[in-house]
Amino acid sequence: MSGKWLRRLAASVAIVSAPATAQAQEIKFWTLSFDNPKMAKAFETIIHDFEAKNPGVTVQLENRGTDEHKSALRVAGGSDQAPDIYFMWAGLGLGGEFIKSGLALPMDKYYAQYKWDDEFIAPALSFSKQYSGGRYGLPFTFRGEAVYYNKALFEKAGISAPPTSYDDFVAAAEKLAKAGVPAFTFGGTVNWHVMRLMDEILEVQCGPEKHDALMAMKVNWADEPCATKSFEEMHKWTSKYFLKPFMGIDNNQAFNLFLAGRAAMMLEGNWLVGQLRNANKLADYGLFPFPGASRLYGFGEYNYISTKSKNPDIAAKFLDYLESTPVQQANVDLFGGPANVNKNVKSTSTEPLDLAWTKIFGQFNDVFVNGDQAFPLDVTTEYFRVINEVASDRLDPKAAAGELQKFIAARK
């Protein structure tokens, strides 16, 4: 009788504990919303296959818009509801903020265990080494940004070849303006879009060393003539060569206007190739790096393991699977194409724009990151404000560098 009772008790315990075991094997992965349905499908397959290879493990994927993702992470980070893995940009700005606050787990042991240093390209890995206290995050994508141009509109303006110097670039914009074609389309509601032009102009006007010192706030913006000159140059572009109005539209609307042939150029990342492919417009556009910049403009996107994770080993195992050569090769067009972070993955594309990107990635030895990933968040917000004030003619470009410096000097 007592044996039967004990067996029943053991069975009950097993039943009760079974869900708890399953719960313990669940990892939550928070990332951005996918703008391409094929990406959603790819993640569905990857997660399904990983779960099949690891019985008892479930991966819960949650997607949010950019700002919602940042806010949700901040709220969850203060509680025990944080995800096991979260997406965030690499670099000292956005990614560094969460690392500094202790949300990211040092991943040195996983780098050694999975030999990730042998698997990833060096520029993408470099961001993981920027922080004190260990290696943080694993490269997900590496994005380059360059100038896409409408071939027909360049031809209409009599521009026979992409400009190679900054002066040529301005001259090309002038030719376009004379032909009645706005040179650039940007969306001002998302602050980071117009910022890209300012970042590139700073790189051209100040050079790599001074530009880095400005972004690190190690030199005084107001004392650097190149900073003031950059704001003046940016204002020249926004007032003379932008498709207007631009402050009331976002980057997607700007892209639609670009597709409609309303402006000749967009300063966009390598992700735009996929969007042009979806629009069946690949043949209409060309690509060149921002003239006059000696470094490639780009940034890394990482996946980090959270310090709140109850299953960091499984989280690392999942990331290793996600970034593995077979998985990345199977989805190479979605995961960066020629800019895939896995060094063993080869792009199979023969599209001219993909090949142009391969050439650009090979052309530069060094990278500089977007302003919103170089600055701390509060300075980024002020950088956006000053750029937008200049772009909307509400602030004299000569006073802009001083305005930004005033904020930097007053920081706690």
Place this chain on the structure above:
Amino acid sequence: MKFWRSAQPQGLLLLAPALIVYGVFALYPMLNVVVLSFMRWNGLTADKVFVGLSNYAGILALDPVFWTAFRNTAIWTVLSIVFPPLVGFALALGLDQKIPWRTPLRALFYMPVIIAPIAVATMWRWMYDPFFGLFNAVLTSLGLQGVIQDWLGDGAVALYSVFVASVWQTAGFSMVLFLAGLQSVSKALVEASRIDGANAWQTFWHVRTPALRPTITIVLILSTINSLKAFDIVYGMTGGGPAQATQMLALWAFTQSMQLGDFGRGSAISVVLLLITLAIVIPYLQWALRREERVR
């Protein structure tokens, strides 16, 4: 002790759940915000450092956006206690008459109130699109290209563009309150004034309007409170841009805390907003109540 002895047990029992919910979800967070406004905290770590009044000094003296947000909130509040109540009152007067389709029209004008503000924001953002939006398309078709604006991208007009969308959404709420007030005016009083020879305007001004005073008080107080905490429609339409030109205090408090991770400054802005709200609403409420009592 006297308070507890005189208390009705069943009254306290009925109030207890609401008081507990209020205490946990309203009073405690409010007090916590006041405490946080004296701290430096990034919202992620457990470390909260007491910094005295430096968050207040920071927002008042060093923050380039705070005073823009303050000015915008003041403009928004003044506009909000004038236009939505006026539009609501006009609609209520019209719909209080015996006109065909009165009930469906009441529902129609109230409809925007029940739509989520973020959906309203999305809808109006489309209509304001400078290239493909309804307003610029209509102006173009009327040959008024010169009037075309970048409604949400021009810092000089963006706040007012957002406000128009807000009026569209909130006027129905004032309308319902005014309708209820108009219908509660004694028909005998109105009839008596007409027998005494009052014309329509005199009846409206000397009989109906005084009877509407409690409703007007409620509408104005609610409009003031709602306008001071304006957030969602601005967030959805402009996010505070362009170049912070439509930034509001409530949105700036949220941005500081949730996006920039400075909960101390965000809380300090919230406390300033709370003090402004109390400074406006409490004296007005006291004045309105005293006047009510005198009328009685």
